[in-house]
Structure formats: structure tokens, C-alpha cells
Amino acid sequence: MPVLGIETSCDETGLALVEQGRVRAERLASQADMHSLFGGVVPELASREHMRVIEPLYEALMADAGLRASDLSGIAVARGPGLLGSLLVGLGFAKGLALALDLPLVGVNHLHAHLLAAGIERPISFPGLGLLVSGGHTHLYRMESPTRFRLLGRTLDDAAGEAFDKAAKAANLPYPGGKYVDELSRDAKPVPGLFPKPYVDNDNLDFSFSGLKTAFAQLIEKRPHLRLPRLAAGVAEEGGLGVPSAIRDELGAVLASLSHSIAETLRIKTERALDRMPDASCLVMAGGVAANGMLRKTMADMAERRGIDFLVPGRELCTDNASMIAYAGERLFAAGLRHDLMLDAIARGRPVPDDYRRVPENP
Incomplete structure (x- = not known):
């Protein structure tokens, strides 16, 4: 059963499904054209655009994979570092799904996920x-x-x-x-x-x-x-x-x-x-x-x-994407690590804590 990954740390709204280390489906909405008018990312516009597109992206992703919500095994979401308003949109959506579907939730360090993305294509030693x-x-x-x-x-x-x-x-x-x-x-x-x-x-x-x-x-x-x-x-x-x-x-x-x-x-x-x-x-x-x-x-x-x-x-896995979040989340779940609904967003400039809750292998 796949893990859903959600990425909204800056100006890309990404959702992806990863199962056993492989990307099953992915959807991405870029805001580059909008922010190009200002020569850089405008945080308030970014968070509003995340709110506008995240639910349709989720529905399109699940349709692409031919899955229902009940087929998911867990929710992984980028919790930081990033733009606070953007992160909160992703966290809110992830928490809502986890609560409604009674699924485990884990917050992913966006920086660590970038490095782990190499493991999607080749094993990391x-x-x-x-x-x-x-x-x-x-x-x-x-x-x-x-x-x-x-x-x-x-x-x-x-x-x-x-x-x-x-x-x-x-x-x-x-x-x-x-x-x-x-x-x-x-x-x-x-x-x-x-x-x-x-x-x-x-x-x-x-x-x-x-x-x-x-x-x-x-x-x-x-x-x-x-x-x-x-x-x-x-x-x-x-x-x-x-x-x-x-x-x-x-x-x-x-x-x-x-x-x-x-x-x-x-x-x-x-x-x-x-x-x-x-x-x-x-x-x-x-x-x-x-x-x-x-x-x-x-x-x-x-x-x-x-x-x-x-x-x-x-190159497509170097830029911000949800596949790396789902992949990192799958690794965290496999290690028995997760968060509860008190998970908070970490804005840029603050260290992302290792505040995972460990779940026994055989509860």
C-alpha cells in the first residue's frame, strides 16, 4: 500500500504516491509563471495558490493511480524548513486526511528528503x-x-x-x-x-x-x-x-x-x-x-x-517534489517513526527537530 507525500514548502504544490521505494504516481503544480512577474516568490500568493490547487491535485493523483483513499498506508508531509504559510497549507491537508482516514502521519525534513531522493533511482550505501x-x-x-x-x-x-x-x-x-x-x-x-x-x-x-x-x-x-x-x-x-x-x-x-x-x-x-x-x-x-x-x-x-x-x-528530482517526501516518509514509517496531530511547521531559519514518536514494531 502506498504512502502519500505532500510538498508545499515554497512555490510548488506537489503530491506523490510511493510504494516500496518506487514512485507510483505524481502530480505537480508550479507557480513559476505567477511569481516571475515579481522576480521572486511572494509568500502570501504562494500559500493562497497552494490552497487553491491542493485538493484538485489530490483527486487527480488518486485517479491517475486508480486508488481510493482507503488504499493508502500513511501520509508524509514536508514540515520544513520553508515558507510558513505554504507549509501550513500542506500540514493542514495532511492532518485532515490522517484524521479522517485514521492513517499514520509523519512530518519530513525537506532538506533530508532532497538527499534521500537519490535513493529512488539508485540504492544509497x-x-x-x-x-x-x-x-x-x-x-x-x-x-x-x-x-x-x-x-x-x-x-x-x-x-x-x-x-x-x-x-x-x-x-x-x-x-x-x-x-x-x-x-x-x-x-x-x-x-x-x-x-x-x-x-x-x-x-x-x-x-x-x-x-x-x-x-x-x-x-x-x-x-x-x-x-x-x-x-x-x-x-x-x-x-x-x-x-x-x-x-x-x-x-x-x-x-x-x-x-x-x-x-x-x-x-x-x-x-x-x-x-x-x-x-x-x-x-x-x-x-x-x-x-x-x-x-x-x-x-x-x-x-x-x-x-x-x-x-x-x-534533474526532475532535484527541484522541490513530492516523490522525495513520500519516499522519505516511507523510510521513516519503516523505522517505526511518526508524528501525532500536534505536528508543527518549521519556518526557514529554524532547525527541524527530530521529535518523532517511535511506534513498537509489534504493538
Whole structure:
């Protein structure tokens, strides 16, 4: 019997069914076009849109799978970190279903679920080193098991995804900017030394990308011809997003240099973590930024050189999705962990507690 996963941590409304580690059905409603008008996510609009679409998505999902509510075995929901209003919509829907159907409920750490998503496609060998790279977080974890994570390094200010998004905004690329940075820089060569590798001259495993974001903004101020006319979502044209040919090569090289700086910074810190974790069976990279082509190649090359297995989810599993929530929830249920209806949402900036209630294997 499948586990229902619910994801509403930011601007994607996702529901999915996972059974024995495999995705049975999935539905996703994106708000990208709406938020592109504002150049970023507007929290109140996001939560209202979640409320509007979540019930129809659930009904469509169950119809896709040919299931009834009574066929579910449990409900897993993203409880944070994320936008509080958005999270509350998902939690409210999950609690209502759990109460009405008398099903077990478990709240999932959204960040841990990103890393576990790699296990949907390939088995994860534990212990592993997890590198999470998303819009709001750049973290390193020791992954002891599917239910035990130890934080080794964290974002001190701006995450890698924040640097990508703000760079895209400075150049007037459409929202969401990270994928357009990747597209424009795909065939370009980085300019050595154009951007620094931030916060690597130390011996810790933390990250700071605020200086890199500032460096990119200053470069654009010096080269205003690289700032495009404001583009709305959906205007991308094949062959370079409609970027004038006169600046396409230069802008591509600048964006490739930014990607190179971020990828090398992440590689340096990840290698440092691997040096301190000799029992690591694999390296797992996940999160929205893990879809970046240069970063994927940099980490794959590094893992191959070190002789360690490298796991990264397919691009569709890197961004926020409900399959990873359902998959993580299934792992938590299997370990006898769950929550009651007092489960609360955890906004970004607060640690997600391991406050699970353990259920005996044979009650």
C-alpha cells in the first residue's frame, strides 16, 4: 500500500504516491509563471495558490493511480524548513486526511528528503556524505541511515542557489534564474580568476556566498551592456533566451565563470569533508542547484578521481517534489517513526527537530 507525500514548502504544490521505494504516481503544480512577474516568490500568493490547487491535485493523483483513499498506508508531509504559510497549507491537508482516514502521519525534513531522493533511482550505501545545494541552503551532512543525519557544515549567509538567483536577477534573466544561468553558460568557457572562490581559506566546512553575489553585481555595474531588457517567463528562445548575439558570448563566459567559482568552492569543501570521513561509502548531491551541469560534472569528476560512488538524482528530482517526501516518509514509517496531530511547521531559519514518536514494531 502506498504512502502519500505532500510538498508545499515554497512555490510548488506537489503530491506523490510511493510504494516500496518506487514512485507510483505524481502530480505537480508550479507557480513559476505567477511569481516571475515579481522576480521572486511572494509568500502570501504562494500559500493562497497552494490552497487553491491542493485538493484538485489530490483527486487527480488518486485517479491517475486508480486508488481510493482507503488504499493508502500513511501520509508524509514536508514540515520544513520553508515558507510558513505554504507549509501550513500542506500540514493542514495532511492532518485532515490522517484524521479522517485514521492513517499514520509523519512530518519530513525537506532538506533530508532532497538527499534521500537519490535513493529512488539508485540504492544509497550508508554511511554517506551528503551535499545539499538549494536556493536557501548549502549544507554538508553525514548520512548515517535514511533516518539519521548529522550536520557537518552549513550556510552562514547566502546559499549557492541564492548566488545564482541574484546573479540572474542582476543580469535581468527570467525567473527562476538558476536554470537560465546554466543554459547560457553551457557552451561557454570560464574566465580564470574572474570571480573568487569564497570562504575556502579556512579549515571548516561552512559556506558563505554573499561576497560572490556582491562581486557579480559589481561586475554587472561595470559592464552595463550585459544587463538584458527585463524578460518575462516564457520568452526564452532557442539558441540563447533571445540574448543579442553581440553580448551572448561575453555574458555566457561571465555566467560560466560564476558557475565555475561556485562548483570549485563546493568541490573544495566537499573534498575536505571526505578527508575527515574516511568511512564514507558514497557522495550524494541533491537540491535544486544540483541540476547545474557544471556542478554535476565537477563533482562526478572529483568522485571518480577519489574512487567513491557518486549519486545525484535526475534533474526532475532535484527541484522541490513530492516523490522525495513520500519516499522519505516511507523510510521513516519503516523505522517505526511518526508524528501525532500536534505536528508543527518549521519556518526557514529554524532547525527541524527530530521529535518523532517511535511506534513498537509489534504493538
